[in-house]
Amino acid sequence: MHPSVLRRVPILDWGRRYNRDRLTNDLIGALIVTIMLIPQSLAYALLAGLPAEAGLYASIVPILLYTVLGTSGALAVGPVAVVSLMTAAAVGEVAASGTAGYAAAALTLAALSGAILLAMGLLRLGFLASFLSHPVISGFISASGILIATSQFGQILGISAGGDTLPRMLAGLWAGLGGIHPVTLAIGLGAAAFLFWARKRLKPALMRAGAGPRLADIGAKAGPVAAVVVTTALAWGLGLEDRGVRLVGQVPQALPPFTLPPLPLDLVRQLALPALLISVIGFVESISVAQTLAARRRQRIDPDQELIALGAANLGAAFTGGFPVTGGFSRSVVNFEAGSETPAAGAFTAIGLALAAVALTPLIYFLPKATLAATIVVAVLSLVDLGALRRAWTYSLSDFLAVSVTIGATLILGVEAGVTAGVALSILLFLYKTSRPHIAEVGLVPGTQHFRNIRRYQVETHPTLVTLRVDESLYFANARYLEDYILARVVNDACVRDVVLLCSAINEIDLSALESLEAINHRLGEMGMHLHLSEVKGPVMDRLKRSDFLSQLSGRVFMSQMEAVAALTAPCPAGKAET
């Protein structure tokens, strides 16, 4: 088969090498992930403001499509916390939760997100994701975790509290405190306490009770399922619905429906920016975990193909009653550790969830929403990593600013403003830093051929010769700074006859910088000085040769700084003392 077909439809490649060992591993991995995914899917659907079944639907067809098109053997695709929160924020702007318009707008958002991811993949624009710096991502994920946890406190307390920013959520909780529902609170707190305990202690407890490590592992992953089963049974047995405990309620007992995402122009316009942000954030989360897991098996994944696979998964969600999905971090790690080897594990997970949608949905009626809220709170609190603030503070001011502004803006202004502010700030800070590059005046370290900063080392210098090393590529934002710096250095030094620009750290000179060099050359000439270059890199020199700068240059271009010093050393002209 043609390699480009194999590249675009990876299943044709790994499918040919599929065998019984891999099948066994994939089946076991799929079982564990399915157990984990059932309560998660329901919970994240509620987080997104949608009916619980949307979570199951968003996990079935999208996973199947990823199986065909994806390149990661471990990535588990479906609803994830941060994307669900972003979905709630975006769709909440255009429709009220619980209405048909809300569910329809979620389909539109998934369709737009799918189209954007697909387009980015086909146009090979995956590099755009790299403009999300690590501090921005980690700040955004931490702040999202706090927002998500806070948004669930209302369900645990049994009160109605909305809001899409931390101040509004807290105000809503504060206003509702009088209406706390004690039975709901007992279920929510009980479930949360059990889940916190189960995360760390359930596996050792099962092993002490005699279970083998593999079984204990599966049992520990089933912690949320246990919480769901127990609280559902309590709600049914004790008739908690009549006591005012909010339950998930009627869920259709069916496979995912075929749905058409509505695409009127004004809705598309309103959801375009949120869809772009969801796509990029989702892609970054997904690709990070996929690459990490692939490297452990010395495999490579193809980012552009991943964009295509995630795009198809989101389009699948849009046409089958879902909402935006991506590769989730924790479930992918679980999938990997459970031994899944190929995307086929995803297909088996999809089958498991389809069975759940058909067989288990009647039981879900009695599931308390507070249990799902507790599941979410316990899951997302592991996203909150405020240690990132401390690490950034220790490392550099600009990284600290990026992470703290992202956290602050996300909490106070919301998810979209947060990620936008973080990206804009980190780009501005980068531009600011490169616009004021480090420039060192250098001299020869005696007895060597090394030139070093005159402020850090004891070096030889010459009164008529100034050598400056610029530790940055020259481009428009620092061109004028360089002009100012050089002229300020020489304007009051009557001795100077030659200025050498040591170009060893200059990787590029753009047209603005070239014109600044021409201006520097011209102005130095008017002061009777010569401008020289030394140690210019090959590609930079190739570029300079295409302009007429080298013919205007009043001085010379030296291969090495040693040659420059040898050629330019002269005594200070008589009568012009060094100032």
Added chain:
Amino acid sequence: MHPSVLRRVPILDWGRRYNRDRLTNDLIGALIVTIMLIPQSLAYALLAGLPAEAGLYASIVPILLYTVLGTSGALAVGPVAVVSLMTAAAVGEVAASGTAGYAAAALTLAALSGAILLAMGLLRLGFLASFLSHPVISGFISASGILIATSQFGQILGISAGGDTLPRMLAGLWAGLGGIHPVTLAIGLGAAAFLFWARKRLKPALMRAGAGPRLADIGAKAGPVAAVVVTTALAWGLGLEDRGVRLVGQVPQALPPFTLPPLPLDLVRQLALPALLISVIGFVESISVAQTLAARRRQRIDPDQELIALGAANLGAAFTGGFPVTGGFSRSVVNFEAGSETPAAGAFTAIGLALAAVALTPLIYFLPKATLAATIVVAVLSLVDLGALRRAWTYSLSDFLAVSVTIGATLILGVEAGVTAGVALSILLFLYKTSRPHIAEVGLVPGTQHFRNIRRYQVETHPTLVTLRVDESLYFANARYLEDYILARVVNDACVRDVVLLCSAINEIDLSALESLEAINHRLGEMGMHLHLSEVKGPVMDRLKRSDFLSQLSGRVFMSQMEAVAALTAPCPAGKAET
């Protein structure tokens, strides 16, 4: 006096050293600039859509304020072509030309622009101007020249044609072609032809007629005044107003009035962005010419103080019936070449213009607008430099894209969209370039201590050792690219045991890049390889020591690449042939 006072009020500094020689030079410079400025001021006021006298008012108090606060001895402040065009575009959005609201909005624009410049100066934000790259500035100025010239063709043809973009202007001219006014056209074309001739030929002609070079120079600068005088006399003598030639008409015979710029919130909001763009463009034009001229006399100008002086000048314009002003290129060069030495020349120019406002305004009644249009066309065509396109094309694709998109967007979408698109594109192109840095695999040039690209040189390499030199600082936008590049290089090469990152061209490593290095270190470790660094710069090493990366690093940090090679050379492990 305290140095900070002298720095903030430079007149106190140069004023103490003022003497008779300087006075003479300044007076002669002022005379020439005044002669040049009278028709220019009137013309640029009309270009901005304002009554002619606004041009005189905008030249008097602003110049006086610049005299007190400015640092350039040659800069001539007043209305300039590009800023007048931007004023027309901005104010035209909020009021109709010719109304009282229009003139009032121009005052508001000048006030906002003054406040922005002042704030930038006090906050030392002058570096923001460096984000306007040379290709963007030159493209913007060229396109503005074309727009300005086209906008004047209607006056020369004697028809009404508006529009703020080239397509609309051309459509307006096309629609009005039937109404061409022959007498107006004769005056306009005659004036334009004379001015084109006078620019190059008047000075030699006067010298042939026996004038000394200095007198001939003054005479040549008076060319526009001659065109004004002759066409005004014709309009008066032949009663051209009755024949339908549009004249400047009634101009108040008075010193600048005191005006209060209206500042209602919604007007401020509408004009804030245009005011910012006008401030930055005006500052860039002004500082460029001021620095060029200062360097010729080995003087320095202070960019932050220039911002303050220009801010005060614009506030002055706002309170005395003017509109946004800045330091003009051609008039400053004239001022410099005429011998002006200090900002006092500006004060004398202001006095000259004040006399004109009081004494000459009755004569201006008969001045045909077509003459002023011709003055503008001849002046701005020298701004159009399409050679910049060719130079950028020869030099680099990204500079060519920046200049051509700026020209296209300015002509088709207007001045504000043009400059915004240019700035955004040049920043994106810069980020794109740095996000895919040049990475070279290097080896030792035999018999030397130099390491060079294995693709360009015959070098020694070792099967177990890969050395990569990254020619760019490491930051968030290229961190993932580096991860991908390194892992792609080694994943299929079973021989490799050691990967050395040669850091000689790395000027900074931000937190994102540090985390990528940690990931690279971790993943290489999982494949049984070690990551080493060599030739790390001092400031980068200082930063790394603040993190715990160095303690995690599986390999070592070598002072020089020679040491790295000496320590890491080993044969390929048996049975693992190089692939």
